[in-house]
Structures are given as C-alpha cells and as structure tokens.
Amino acid sequence: MAVLSPQVTNLIIILGMMQVSKKVPFDDPMVLNGVRALYVGSNILIAAIYGYVLLQISKKNDLTTLKYVEPAPMGSSEEGKLVTTTIKDYDSQQIKAAFRSQLMGLAMMGFMHLYMKYTNPLLIQSIIPFKSALEANLVKIHLFGQPASGDLKRPFKQPAGFMSGLQNGTAQSDKKAVEAAERSGRGGAKDE
Numbered sequence: 001m002a003v004l005s006p007q008v009t010n011l012i013i014i015l016g017m018m019q020v021s022k023k024v025p026f027d028d029p030m031v032l033n034g035v036r037a038l039y040v041g042s043n044i045l046i047a048a049i050y051g052y053v054l055l056q057i058s059k060k061n062d063l064t065t066l067k068y069v070e071p072a073p074m075g076s077s078e079e080g081k082l083v084t085t086t087i088k089d090y091d092s093q094q095i096k097a098a099f100r101s102q103l104m105g106l107a108m109m110g111f112m113h114l115y116m117k118y119t120n121p122l123l124i125q126s127i128i129p130f131k132s133a134l135e136a137n138l139v140k141i142h143l144f145g146q147p148a149s150g151d152l153k154r155p156f157k158q159p160a161g162f163m164s165g166l167q168n169g170t171a172q173s174d175k176k177a178v179e180a181a182e183r184s185g186r187g188g189a190k191d192e
Contacts, residue, residue: 022120038126058092069081
C-alpha cells in the first residue's frame with residue numbers, strides 16, 4: 001500500500017475541513033465554544049507531547065557526539081559551518097524549536113480569531129498541528145520508540161516544502177563533508 005506524504009494528507013485534511021466548516025453553525029455560541037475548546041485542547045495535547053519528549057531526552061541523557069555541517073544562510077557565498085554537539089543537545093534544540101513554532105501558530109491563530117473574528121481556521125488548526133506533532137521525528141523516536149536510523153537519523157533532513165528549492169540544502173553529516181569542514185576551520189566549537 002502506498003503511503004501518502006504528510007503534505008498531501010495535510011492538503012486533503014484542509015480541503016475536507018474547509019467543506020465541513022462551511023456547514024458548522026459558528027453563529028451558535030455553544031458550537032463556537034465547542035470548537036474553541038477543541039482548539040485549546042489540541043494545543044494542550046501538543047504541549048504535553050513536546051514536554052514528554054523533552055523529559056525523555058533529559059532522562060536518556062545521550063552524550064554521544066554528533067558532528068554535521070550546517071548549510072550556509074540563503075544568499076550567502078560562504079560555506080557551511082561545522083557543528084559539534086551531543087545528541088541530547090541536538091534533540092533538545094529541535095524540540096524547543098518545535099515548541100516555539102507551535103507558540104507562533106497559537107499567536108497567529110489568536111490574532112486571526114480574536115482580533116479579525118475568523119472562526120473557520122479554528123477547526124483546521126485543531127487537527128493539522130496535532131497531526132504534525134505526531135509526525136515529528138523526535139516524537140517518533142522518543143514517544144513511539146522507533147530507532148534513530150534511516151529518515152530518523154540525526155541530523156534530521158528538512159522536509160521538502162514550498163520554499164525548499166530556495167534554501168542551500170540540508171545539514172551534511174557524512175564523514176567527507178565533516179572532515180572538509182574541520183580542515184577548513186569553519187566552526188567546530190562544541191556546544192557546552
């Protein structure tokens with residue numbers, strides 16, 4: 001059976017929920033409060049998942065050294081920078097970035113709903129971020145217990161998205177790229 005990519009399933013969910021949200025009577029205060037509760041509950045669940053993953057990262061305390069070459073910023077002519085860190089620090093950094101991203105989405109949705117009075121996105125944003133949280137690499141590793149190999153090997157590959165063609169690529173962890181970065185003296189200070 002062919003598995004659909006997360007972007008395709010997100011698009012299907014969005015299109016389906018847009019049709020469903022046209023039929024939802026948001027004028028009824030009970031329905032509107034129910035949808036608000038669904039949205040808040042979804043965000044609480046996401047925060048709980050990320051908190052649990054962060055707790056598991058601290059509990060495992062994996063101090064294995066991880067070296068990779070971080071791609072140069074977009075539009076820069078310089079080469080990527082060597083990063084030397086531990087798996088614990090890398091995972092902590094990644095889960096905190098995911099949590100910040102969730103807070104940004106919460107702020108944007110709060111602005112759209114409270115200030116601009118949009119109600120339809122509440123329904124969609126109750127499902128898509130929760131689905132994305134369950135599909136996150138760190139959640140797969142630390143919550144579902146999948147091995148950190150293949151697509152889950154650190155450093156994680158950035159998912160192909162709308163702007164991915166404009167970026168300089170993903171972090172390289174192959175031995176050749178790391179050794180080249182070490183020889184050229186680009187970065188390499190271990191994060192402590």
